[in-house]
């Protein structure tokens with residue numbers, strides 16, 4: 311299927327870190343470059359105050375009164391479905407409440423991406439640098455762990471509110487963040503101001519060049535921090551593969567069982583060359599599960615692989631090889 315897919319970005323970050331500030335800038339950027347943005351906002355309260363910050367012509371879906379990751383599963387999926395079908399935006403930003411666990415949201419978005427023309431492109435995390443330092447000094451509690459999770463998931467990290475920190479504090483915050491996520495592109499920001507091309511580049515799945523960025527300049531001078539791994543397999547959160555040919559079920563099962571440890575979750579809807587039915591497959595905690603399904607409507611064969619720091623190219627070429635082998639067999 312050649313349907314153009316809607317890019318989805320997850321905006322994560324702790325309460326008050328600067329997500330909405332970033333979102334308004336990103337919306338302006340996409341609107342000005344002629345692309346239609348839409349927003350899904352999730353607020354714990356019953357009123358969405360942040361929504362007031364978003365221009366009224368931007369389609370917005372609000373999930374109020376609970377946190378996405380705790381509320382009944384499916385709400386986010388329905389919101390994505392409605393926006394995708396009724397508004398046909400080019401980009402959807404999901405701004406989660408500060409207390410959401412991004413892994414849950416990733417799970418739900420990728421579930422939806424199996425049946426909707428959407429594709430999760432990146433997780434962008436905004437960190438309140440001062441808050442992070444305070445927590446690291448005083449507590450090891452739940453909040454701290456959640457912040458850590460939000461940082462680990464990110465493809466792009468904004469260390470925000472750096473105006474409130476002295477140079478020592480900046481270094482300390484950077485070291486913390488780098489320890490948890492050495493792969494994401496890191497930007498020091500004030501009021502979430504970044505070069506929006508960095509976000510546009512995430513859409514193409516391109517490695518953002520670290521050359522000349524603040525991260526790099528900042529890198530010099532403190533030992534042990536200069537080893538940022540900017541290799542080919544940058545931080546991949548989700549890789550989506552659309553199949554052009556049915557693959558052999560046994561070969562596919564073997565492929566999944568040999569996925570690197572770093573791929574901790576995978577799921578998909580597949581047509582196999584050697585079975586009559588279509589299957590939904592799930593892979594979690596290294597366990598695989600296949601269930602026969604009959605999807606409604608025109609659903610492509612697709613698989614999503616979720617993990618940290620794995621080689622997207624290896625997964626892609628492995629699957630392409632399976633497709634080629636099955637196609638050759640059929641001839």
Ligand SMILES: Nc1nc2c(ncn2[C@@H]2O[C@H](COP(=O)(O)OP(=O)(O)OP(=O)(O)O)[C@@H](O)[C@H]2O)c(=O)[nH]1
Nearest residue numbers: 324325326327328329330331408470471500501502
């Ligand atoms: N000093 C300072 N204040 C900032 C900066 N960025 C954002 N703020 C302020 O921090 C507050 C929270 O910013 P928001 O963008 O609403 O944060 P948020 O992450 O969307 O907050 P929630 O919706 O509550 O999760 C606002 O008052 C901003 O003006 C910054 O870089 N420096």
